[in-house]
Structures are given as C-alpha cells and as structure tokens.
Amino acid sequence: MTSIRRRTLLKGGALAAFGIGTGITLAACSDNGGGGTGGGGGGGELDTSEAVTVTMLVLGDKPTNGRLEAMLEQLNAKLTEKVNASLELFYIEWADWQTQYNVQLLSGDSNVDLIGTATDWLFAWENAQKGAFLPMDEAMLSSYAPQTWEQVNSEGHWELCKLPDEMIYFIPEDNFTQWTNHGFFYRGDWATEAGIPNGEITEFEQFTTYFQWVKDNQPETYPWDVAGTNEAALTGFVQGRTEYQVIQQVTAGIYFPFHTTASDPTTVTSYYMEGDELLAAAELAREWNEIGVWREDAVNYDGDTREEFYAGLSGADQHHMQTFLGILHRMPNDQPGSDPKFFYWGKENGNYYRDIKTHGAMAVSANSRNPERALAVYDILRNDEECYHLLNYGIEGTDYVIDDEGKRAEPEGFDAATDALGSNFWYGRMDELEIPSATDPDNKQELFDGLDANAKDYPYERLVVDKTMIDSTLAAMGAVLSEYIPQLQYGKFTDPAAAIAEMRQKLADAGYEDARASIQTDIEALDA
Structure with a gap:
C-alpha cells in the first residue's frame, strides 16, 4: 500500500508497452520561443546566444x-x-x-x-x-x-x-535510493516501561498498550500528538491486516479510494466500500479517542507535532523511513535514553511496496x-x-x-x-x-536491507488511468471521504458501523461503481 523505493531491484529492461482507455486530450505544441524546436520533438545545437x-x-x-x-x-x-x-x-x-x-x-x-x-x-x-x-x-x-x-x-x-x-x-x-514507507515513530524506553518486550512493537494493536501507558505515566504528554486531516490510524491498521494495495494513480481529493489485492491484482475494489477491515480500524480509533491519545481538536490543530515529539510532549509521530533517519540522529540528544523506534505499516504481513x-x-x-x-x-x-x-x-x-x-x-x-x-x-x-550524511545512523544500510527483504514491487508502475469521464465522480467521492474519514480516524463517531454504512451509500450515490468500472478497464488494458 504505502510505496517505498529501492532502485537496484528493478534495474534494467524496459517494461512492455500498454494501452489505456480513450478520451485523452493533449495540448497542441505551440511555438515556445527561445530559439528552440517549438514543439516537443527534434534536436539540434543548443542556442545560448540570449541569456x-x-x-x-x-x-x-x-x-x-x-x-x-x-x-x-x-x-x-x-x-x-x-x-x-x-x-x-x-x-x-x-x-x-x-x-x-x-x-x-x-x-x-x-x-x-x-x-x-x-x-x-x-x-x-x-x-x-x-x-x-x-x-x-x-x-x-x-x-x-x-x-x-x-x-x-x-x-x-x-x-x-x-x-x-x-x-x-x-x-x-x-x-x-530511498525508502518512504510510512509508520509510527515511538519511544522504545517508554514501550519497555509499558511491558512490551524489548520495547519493540510488532503489531499495530500494541499501540493501545503503549498509548495507555503514556497517558497514565506522562501527564504532560499526548500519547500521539497528531494534527489536521489524517487517516494513519485507519490505513496503518488495514495495511497490516490485509493484502490490499493502493492504486496510487487515482485520488479523490486527498484520498486514494481504489485498491486491488496481492492475490487478485487485476480486480479493482476498495476497502472504503467493501469488507469489515475499515470498521475494525475505526473501532480501534474510537478506543484510542476514549483513552485521550490525541487532542480533542486534533483535526483543527496546526502545530508542529514533530517538535512536540522531540520535546518529549508526544509519545509518537507518523511519517516515513527517510524522516526516521533524522529522528535517530536528533532524538538521542533531545531526549537521552529515548531509544526511538519505527513501526512501519505492513510490518506484520509484509504488505508494503518499493517506490516506483x-x-x-x-x-x-x-x-x-x-x-x-x-x-x-x-x-x-x-x-x-x-x-x-x-x-x-x-x-x-x-x-x-x-x-x-x-x-x-x-x-x-x-x-x-x-x-x-x-x-x-x-x-x-x-x-x-x-x-x-554524518547524521545517518550507523545501521542505515541494515535498516534498508531489512525493509528490502520483504518489500514487494508495485504492480502498476506503467498504469495510466483515463480520468476523462470520471473527474467529477472522483471530486464528489473526495467530498464524501473528507466528511467521514477524519471523523473515523479520530474516533468521533459514536456508532462507526452506522457512519461507514452511510459513507458507503453516499460514495455509491456519487458514482463509485462507474469510476471503479472505468479504472478496471485501464487495469485490464495494462496487460492487453
């Protein structure tokens, strides 16, 4: 689901040509000036006579x-x-x-x-x-x-x-070469105090134990000081519990609403619309909200929560491996003995991908x-x-x-x-x-190799989705998701099952099935 990069694994060899749906429009090439080709084709001597x-x-x-x-x-x-x-x-x-x-x-x-x-x-x-x-x-x-x-x-x-x-x-x-797979940064010293063996969280649900300990023992600290629109409490859970993989080329607002699965990579679906995994994630988020894991007004908060993590005022932060390298450099100075660790989404089941x-x-x-x-x-x-x-x-x-x-x-x-x-x-x-960089940890290559050992290649690197007929549908879906997903993420619905059922009906009314069928056509054309 979350993508990561390891250049060496896909080196060499162009992939096969593919087709996509009709309806693509391209701007005509006009005279661009500057003494050049004017279109996008043709070469020649570079004219540098004019600054x-x-x-x-x-x-x-x-x-x-x-x-x-x-x-x-x-x-x-x-x-x-x-x-x-x-x-x-x-x-x-x-x-x-x-x-x-x-x-x-x-x-x-x-x-x-x-x-x-x-x-x-x-x-x-x-x-x-x-x-x-x-x-x-x-x-x-x-x-x-x-x-x-x-x-x-x-x-x-x-x-x-x-x-x-x-x-x-x-x-x-x-x-x-870089890795941008997302996950939680957390404190190994506090995880150890919370009774987690070696301070090493290995399953997403263990953060409930960790967050509860922070709440009970660090009264000045939010267990996870998180700001603004977010869905990590949902996606992090679903990614480690399923084989869903995001179709990265399609967004509805800020959300990625279409997926396939590793066992059926040619069938387009969506965990926003199908299955019980989103509900299980939302119920866990509701439990975290009741614990007091985040600010009451987290969705509207715009402070620098990473600095709060450095200051010992947040028990967790969320971003990707490249950021964690910086955490490993700075955190021991800001919070001696904190033993920062990284739990990445899909760690439990190997459901994560190399960057395209x-x-x-x-x-x-x-x-x-x-x-x-x-x-x-x-x-x-x-x-x-x-x-x-x-x-x-x-x-x-x-x-x-x-x-x-x-x-x-x-x-x-x-x-x-x-x-x-x-x-x-x-x-x-x-x-x-x-x-x-002198700030990179000595075990950087070990961290990279560990990720590389289980990561998968993103299967749709050559996928081009024709959005000509579904742009308005995606916009409408984005409006629905922006209404429900932040509230599900922050555990604000008293009845998350009812909220998800309502969201799914609104997504259906917005044209989800038409958009899904259109993207399905493009997926099938990839191997045609």
Whole structure:
C-alpha cells in the first residue's frame, strides 16, 4: 500500500508497452520561443546566444533565511558560464498544496519552465493528459539533456514516462535510493516501561498498550500528538491486516479510494466500500479517542507535532523511513535514553511496496518559453557534481561542512529548523553524487536491507488511468471521504458501523461503481 523505493531491484529492461482507455486530450505544441524546436520533438545545437532565466517549480514552503538566495547566486554564476542561463525556484507551499499545484500547472503560466512531479503523489499522468507537460522525443532529450538521456536509457526507464503517443512527458528520478514507507515513530524506553518486550512493537494493536501507558505515566504528554486531516490510524491498521494495495494513480481529493489485492491484482475494489477491515480500524480509533491519545481538536490543530515529539510532549509521530533517519540522529540528544523506534505499516504481513521510479520526476512545462535551455539546465543540475552539491546542500562551510570521515555535517550552531536551505530538489537526485550524511545512523544500510527483504514491487508502475469521464465522480467521492474519514480516524463517531454504512451509500450515490468500472478497464488494458 504505502510505496517505498529501492532502485537496484528493478534495474534494467524496459517494461512492455500498454494501452489505456480513450478520451485523452493533449495540448497542441505551440511555438515556445527561445530559439528552440517549438514543439516537443527534434534536436539540434543548443542556442545560448540570449541569456535566459529558467524557473523550476518545487513543492515546499519558501525559505526566508537568505541561504537559498546565497546558494543561487553561486549556482547561477556556473549555469551562466555553462549555458548562459540562471535558475529561479517557484514554490507551491504546503498549505492547500494539492489544489494549488494542479491550478498552477493548468494555468498556462509561461513563466515556469521545469515542473517537479511524480506519478504517485503529484498527478503526473493526469497533468500530462491535460496538456501541462511538453511531450518530448529522443532527439530533443538526447540533444539538450544528453547525460540524463544516456543514464535513463541505459536502464530502460524511458518507457515508464510515455503515454500511448510514444512521447516522453517527464524524466524519472530513477538513480536514487530511498525508502518512504510510512509508520509510527515511538519511544522504545517508554514501550519497555509499558511491558512490551524489548520495547519493540510488532503489531499495530500494541499501540493501545503503549498509548495507555503514556497517558497514565506522562501527564504532560499526548500519547500521539497528531494534527489536521489524517487517516494513519485507519490505513496503518488495514495495511497490516490485509493484502490490499493502493492504486496510487487515482485520488479523490486527498484520498486514494481504489485498491486491488496481492492475490487478485487485476480486480479493482476498495476497502472504503467493501469488507469489515475499515470498521475494525475505526473501532480501534474510537478506543484510542476514549483513552485521550490525541487532542480533542486534533483535526483543527496546526502545530508542529514533530517538535512536540522531540520535546518529549508526544509519545509518537507518523511519517516515513527517510524522516526516521533524522529522528535517530536528533532524538538521542533531545531526549537521552529515548531509544526511538519505527513501526512501519505492513510490518506484520509484509504488505508494503518499493517506490516506483517516478516517485520523483521532472517535466518541462508545455508553456515554457525556453524548453531546450530548461533541459540543459536540468541536465547540469542532475549530473554536474559541483552544481548538484550547491543545489542540494548549499554552500560548503555555511550550509554544511565535510567532517574528518568525508561525511556531510552541520556547521557549528546550525539549527535545521531555522537554517535549512529548502531547495527541495526531489526530482533528479543521483546516488553517485550524494555526499553521505554524518547524521545517518550507523545501521542505515541494515535498516534498508531489512525493509528490502520483504518489500514487494508495485504492480502498476506503467498504469495510466483515463480520468476523462470520471473527474467529477472522483471530486464528489473526495467530498464524501473528507466528511467521514477524519471523523473515523479520530474516533468521533459514536456508532462507526452506522457512519461507514452511510459513507458507503453516499460514495455509491456519487458514482463509485462507474469510476471503479472505468479504472478496471485501464487495469485490464495494462496487460492487453
């Protein structure tokens, strides 16, 4: 269900071609200017006679500490020398990010050139179908991003970035190893005190024991200080108790309402609509609410709950393995003896997945005035070691230092909460250009290997869902889910069974079955 990445396991070999439903519309290629091809096809000599600014759209809150601007000043001097271009970053901030991201991409804004995207969480296929991305061919990519073309081509991964028209719509971040499987972070010292052997939680329900102990013995602490719209209490339970797997390409609002199962991967279903697992999860959440696991107004709370965890005022936090690596570094200093641990969803039954290679990807805007120069800049950012280090880490000596072991460390007095670079380049990282971090735990590889041992490959990496006829249905389903899921997550329904039955009827009325049948057609076409 939750996806994770391990690049090495799928290296080599393009996957088979596939088809999808009809009704895809693509924006026509217009003259983009900048002395280039004007469409998405064809190559040639890069024209650098005119200085241009390439604007890259990234996700995240724009930093205000001046470090980004200082880094860009040095980076742009190098980009100007190489391709007579400079880089600017355009931020889609986390507040209402999903809505704002899609609105920006379909706005026709010609001031954005490069767009950070992904097929599992940033709607890449959907936005490609709607004409937000410039379709590109081999000649264009090999001419203006030659190093990137060769690396991706050598591993056979361009097929993962094509629509049926055989044009390429984005560049995969296929050469970077990370794990983003979600779960709970918790304190091993408190779990031991709660009577859990070795402080090692091995089943989701054991958090009831842990949370109750925190409530009884740490009166200043919320057992799980959680903020805002959330469904981890539901998805974490269901994932470890079933073989459901999320179809990542389909969202209804902020929710992923369609699933298959490992034993029947070609039949589309939904645990929001079928079975008793959601009810069992909701009843457990209701028990947690009665214990007082979270704030009474958690759904409306907007505080920094991770900082509460660091401060010893929350017994748990929820995010993915990459974040846990940071927890392992900082928590022993903030809370000595806390022995932080990670319980990931699906740990009980091995129901978790490796990240797809388009979990991070880079597209060229269909409205870019300078698509060729944008590709050339991206090629440098992805492959030039000096520029890569500037964009990802900042200025050596100011944003980071290299310690005696050759690892990247924080300068003296550095505070990540206020001093972070915030460039958020998650769309073209490369293993061979990474500087190992001094904050990574010594057992990082052991943690990764442990996850890798039982993880599964996501079966729908090439799935493109045609949403032409179901967009309005998905929006209506999203409205229903946003009404019920947060209340189920926080255990607010006196009768969760009645609430789920009511939700399911409203989803049916919204057109669930029509949407399910449409996606079923696309799943079947994948192997046709």
